[in-house]
Amino acid sequence: MNALTLPDIAAQASRQALPLDWVGMCGIALPILIDGQRLSAKADAGVSLDDGEARGIHMSRLYLALEALERESLTQALLRDVLQRFLDSHEGLSQNAYLRIHADLLLKRPALISPLSGWKTYPVSIEARLENQMFHVELKIDVTYSSTCPCSAALARQLIQQQFIDDFATMSLQHEDVLTWLGSAKGIVATPHSQRSSAQLRVHLQANQRTLPLTQLINEAEAALGTAVQTAVKRADEQAFALANGQNLMFCEDAARRLNLALKGMQAVKAFHLKVIHAESLHAHDAVAESRWARAAL
Numbered sequence: 001m002n003a004l005t006l007p008d009i010a011a012q013a014s015r016q017a018l019p020l021d022w023v024g025m026c027g028i029a030l031p032i033l034i035d036g037q038r039l040s041a042k043a044d045a046g047v048s049l050d051d052g053e054a055r056g057i058h059m060s061r062l063y064l065a066l067e068a069l070e071r072e073s074l075t076q077a078l079l080r081d082v083l084q085r086f087l088d089s090h091e092g093l094s095q096n097a098y099l100r101i102h103a104d105l106l107l108k109r110p111a112l113i114s115p116l117s118g119w120k121t122y123p124v125s126i127e128a129r130l131e132n133q134m135f136h137v138e139l140k141i142d143v144t145y146s147s148t149c150p151c152s153a154a155l156a157r158q159l160i161q162q163q164f165i166d167d168f169a170t171m172s173l174q175h176e177d178v179l180t181w182l183g184s185a186k187g188i189v190a191t192p193h194s195q196r197s198s199a200q201l202r203v204h205l206q207a208n209q210r211t212l213p214l215t216q217l218i219n220e221a222e223a224a225l226g227t228a229v230q231t232a233v234k235r236a237d238e239q240a241f242a243l244a245n246g247q248n249l250m251f252c253e254d255a256a257r258r259l260n261l262a263l264k265g266m267q268a269v270k271a272f273h274l275k276v277i278h279a280e281s282l283h284a285h286d287a288v289a290e291s292r293w294a295r296a297a298l
């Protein structure tokens, strides 16, 4: 080695000849473009190290290949290009390439009644891999919503009926008295339990789907669930939300079935796995349902 040559340890032979499944970098700061939005993301970039004799991969080559992601909107084709660059820059060393991107998508949501609106963040992950020359992309999205237990609602209604019997058994019914009673605490002697719930969607896209339809997936999921968590809320909005919840009683099974149907109806979706978690206020544990589906090959 002369004085001007930088030592290159990665190029040395490995002391223990052993291939590795994933080698790379996690948590790389990266500005990305999704649906016209510039998002602050974190990327995990890696390749397999199939040449067990080689000491290491070339981290900088993966890092530099990510540059393309800050210039163009994310598409399946762009993700594939980046993964191909990972492999091209590791010829002879790696056969498989991996890229995970984590970001918070920000969407502005209107209030139910008032003219207000506010922002909601949706954690999203995009996982792309080029494995044995097969390209796969999986989108992960979390959507939060409110769920009210139908069983608890029925039990609460029964208690309200019982209270009505107790209070009016010996009285002749007067419209005015009933109206006053309904507006009092006795008229709602029991309330059903409800909870902030979350749907975790993992979606495989059709190969011909160019863009990543994250916003569309979120919108479809929220429409199917019916009681998405709100942003700006005045009393009129809160009342409308109470009504929406009362008309939208659901077990976790109901939520999972609704999401299943909504995702199946999206042309962009090739397969999915979904999990809904109702963080019960009745228990210290959660009620959970999962569902998976894959479009039949033509």
Ligand SMILES: Nc1nc2c(ncn2[C@@H]2O[C@H](COP(=O)(O)OP(=O)(O)OP(=O)(O)O)[C@@H](O)[C@H]2O)c(=O)[nH]1
Pocket (backbone or CB within 6 Å): 008, 010, 055, 056, 057, 058, 059, 060, 061
């Ligand atoms: N492979 C590997 N590199 C590491 C690790 N930790 C830090 N690095 C550094 O990552 C830097 C970039 O590696 P390379 O991409 O091989 O850099 P380079 O040799 O200048 O670039 P090329 O000429 O393209 O190979 C090097 O300085 C490594 O020391 C590690 O755990 N494994």
